[in-house]
Amino acid sequence: MTKKKVDETTGVETTGHEWDGIKELNNPLPRWWLWTLYACIIWGVAYTVAYPAWPMISGATKGMLGFSTRAQVAEDIVAHEAKNNALVEELLAADLTALKPGDDLHRYAVARGGSVFRAQCSQCHGSGAAGAKGYPNLRDDDWLWGGDLETIVATIDHGIRNETDGDARWSEMPAFGEILSEEEIDQVVAFVGSLSGPAEDEAMVTAGAVVYEDNCSSCHMEAGTGDRETGAPNLADAIWLYGGDAATIKQTVKYSRFGVMPAWGQRLSDEDVSAVAVYVHNLGGGE
Incomplete structure (x- = not known):
């Protein structure tokens, strides 16, 4: 049996490790630190049991509480949309050409349309809608099919030269x-x-x-x-x-050239199509 080594100066048992004459004392960890560690371990185990935690092949463990951040976000979206239901219905029924800047409905359409544009349209037309090579500038007065509100709605709704919408804008220049x-x-x-x-x-x-x-x-x-x-x-x-x-x-x-734009009416709701049309028209290039 190996005899325990004790430091002569402090009277504390050593670990047996020594570097350049300096011995490592085998002092116990502070009780408060140990209790904190034990509490963290218990908390970690309880958390993984209660909440989604461990990754599996096709998902993660659900947790006993069934909590889901995705479900929480979905509930928040539903609640937010419920608050805007009246404005959405008003927008769907409105004559877009009659909307006046400064009105509540016009402000709502521009705000909603701006969000849709940044999420769905800015990748091609740019964050400021100034376009790029091959992608039209939506802020000027140069419109291929027309820049009034109704025409913009039709262009967004059906797209350009796509094969998914029978009413898509279509033109083809020979090579x-x-x-x-x-x-x-x-x-x-x-x-x-x-x-x-x-x-x-x-x-x-x-x-x-x-x-x-x-x-x-x-x-x-x-x-x-x-x-x-x-x-x-x-x-x-x-x-x-x-x-x-x-x-x-x-x-x-x-x-020749042959640019294609998706039929956004197949991807966006009617109110989103109307809103983004109002937003684009409001940028200054609309007729």
Whole structure:
């Protein structure tokens, strides 16, 4: 049997560990610390029994109390929506064009629509709705199908060029690289560029006007002002979705563009569609 070692100075048993002549005393832990540790252990065991805690293959243990933060959040959402039921019904029945800034219903629609926009639309159109390359700026007056409230509602509801909604906005530009020669494409690019900026080569512009008249004017109109009925953009206003430099216009003419927007009416409630339309219209670009 190993004899216990005792420190001569303090008279306390040592652990047997020694570093550079310094011995480790085997002092007992403070009682208050031990009781705190025991209490934490008991609390931990009781907590895992009472509340969801241990991860399993397809979930976690439910706990004897059946508490769920998800259920609590769901209850809070239901309670919040119940408080807004009157405003929701009023919004659904309202003529959106008659809403006046400053009215309670208009403020509610803008607030609700802003939340929907930030959650569902900002990923493409930007947090400030200023758009990006390939995604329209919703703050200006350049609208492909129209910027009045009813038109915005229809665009949000049915989407653009999607295959899930039969009433989606639909327009499709041919890939003229398969129709025109390289020279004709360069000519029409020069003409289109001259509609909103100075002409760099008058001869190319003149030749391009003929190509444009024969191939593009039926959709974009003779003056290049576009047609909202068919979703043909205005080429004369210096506002470009993908870029207005010659190289980008040439790529657009040659290969076409085909942006798609989901039919949000299939994902959002009617009141959310109306609210986000009011929010977008309220940004300043609505007509």
